[in-house]
Amino acid sequence: MIPGTTGPAAGIPAPPLDGPGARTRGGDHGPGWSGQHAELADEVTTALAGSLNLRRTVLRLVDLLRPRFADWVLVVLADHRLGRLSLHGGTDPTSTDSVARNPAEDLGVGRVLRSGQGELLHVAPDSPTTDGLDSLIPHDALRAQAVDLRPADVLGVPLTARGSTIGVLVLLRGGDRGFPAEDIALAERIAGRAATALDSARLYEDRSRVASVLQAGLRPPSLPRIPGMRIAAGFRAAADHSDISGDFYDVHGHGDDWLLALGDVCGKGVEAAVLNGRARQSIRTAVHFDRSPAVVLGALNSALYDDGDARFVTAVCTRVRPGADGGAEVTVAVAGHPPPIVLRADGTVEELAARGIVAGVRPTATYTEVKDTLAAGDTLLMFTDGIYEARGARGFYGMDRLTRLLPVYAGAGPEAVCEAVEQDVVEYLAGRPHDDMALFAVFCGR
């Protein structure tokens, strides 16, 4: 129920007739206006269920209510974290601003927030002051918009969800139309439904903010430009909506000495991603002291083992030293991981004969290095088991299919190779679930 607070004793001056108010004024809703929004509360429920984003939810609410139910709509939400009130809507439904909460505490907005009870402001048509609107519209520019509409009634209904009043829905009707009792009741019903959606969106946004900050270091990195070389990567998480997984790739170094790493931690999802972050950090630190792939993998092994975690990591490290002739010297070591494939400029496909134990299961491990020379136009491709173990209608994708696919992409560059493999594997899967997949290619040449 709305305890009818009778609005400012003084009213509001009429705006100039040719002012902006004349244009933005609510339309002529005609007879039976009130009857036309019987289904509005249901529409609010359905429409607001479509988004978990707070801004989009507010936009949609404002869009539903204006001009059908009110001429001007403002959604006031309490931000407890910052001690502010965020204000959404007004004449421009996309506009957003915020004000400090304290000054508004003793105004209508503050009362509605604390009491969970709505307030109705009747505006006397010929009164000379606008002060009364402060109560529900604690913002100068927004209040000016409201004044232009020559409001008859300003209604503030609580947005109460799950036992808390999280905001105030401010509705305004201009001209000579106020809010009759049945419309006030409907406004309260609408606000109740909207509040649940807004509160869910607020909760989601809080979680999403935390998650995105924590995930920032776990996302695939952006790749640097290496003089004389081109590098490219492909990445697809098993959870197809996610940007993090148990597969990783990274590149470290500068000038003419680089280390490219790609790996796969056991497990899936967030738990795997956290271990992935540790593995990447260990590699990053190890590379700081020595870029030899065997040393880096040895350090990764010890660091993971010392963590006392029973899980393990497979990885491949490739040190790339571009030469003056357009080629590069590469040194490779692997820890329980499929060795890289070299796609020569002439289309020959070679698997480098690197072998080594997975990292993280023995106190110490020694890795052996394999050397190779890349000529201009050669591509070295590293990949995780999600590629060849992709399971389609005809079983595993397999290494054979991968090596048969590659020759035509000789010399085409690392982007083309990664894209071709990713496309072939995903089309082979034809929508079936898959493991995390990562590809990392380095190409000699421009």
Place this chain on the structure above:
Amino acid sequence: MPGGFPDTPGAPDPAARFDDALGRVDADAAVEVVDGLLDAGADPLGVLVDVIAAGLRRIGERWQRAEWTVAQEHAATAVAVVATRAVARRAERVPATRGQVVVACAEREWHALPATIIACALRTAGWRTTLLGAATPARRLSQYLHDLGPDAVAVSCSVLGSLPATRHFIEAGTAAGIPVLVGGAAFGPDPVRALALGATAWAPDARAAVTAVAGLPAVVPTAPPLPQAVAAEQAALALAHDRLAADLRVRWSPTARVVGTPPLDGVDGVVGSVVDQALHAISAVLLTGDTRALSWTADWAEALLAARGADPALVTELGDLLTAALPEFPLALDLVERHWDRGLTTSGHLPT
């Protein structure tokens, strides 16, 4: 030259030099053309549309005419990607004064570059953009829509086979009240397919996309459901796609009838593309009601086969095979019978 590029006396036109760089798979040369134009004050949008996107279109035409293999097409496209990044690096310096747009390709769409160009064009115009890559699952798009709450979604769709997944993107966007702008070759030359799929707006190129995004409403209603009968038949057809395609490949006889010089790309590969494309065209017509997608696909197949020395009458044969293969799909069968070879030169009807 459209776009008003500054003239360097004696130098070949930038678009021609760019095409040349694509042909030689010379990323440095391609970047040099783009940087040269931008340094001379060219409009970045013009560079994107008239140089890079135009070059990309010619890459596709060269494959279609059997002048290039798929691998050459990929390699040249990678060069165009590198050139687009050069424009994007400068676009990053433009202050982001407008809202946010998520740009994406739906599943089965592997042509990521047109989306990259759109994202770069919007960024140049002051929008904050988030680019999701090729073949993005609808769940991933939804995740981004909930996390970011953007002002719009822009979807690039080049292949007919991705239109059903693009429809899922339209549902994901509009269900959240977010307007969805679509564009790309799969939509044809006008907004018919786009609007049939429930998109908010359609744009024929990056320049039009920049204009269109600025005019989108803040909130849109959820796209209405597609007619139940066609949606159900299209879904059944998608489930049966692999079986139907394998069967058609076996029965169709182009490999045996290839005449003239051996084609640059395997005819087998083209057979696969044509069969897939024919089935995807049927799906596209079911979902959009635009029957041109089917007759134009037959024309395209005819040109593709002719360029590879095969008898264009094979397209009529494929139509017959499709008719025989689709008894469980009455709506699709009717479409093939009425629209497949309507435009074929071999059947005497030239497309208008």
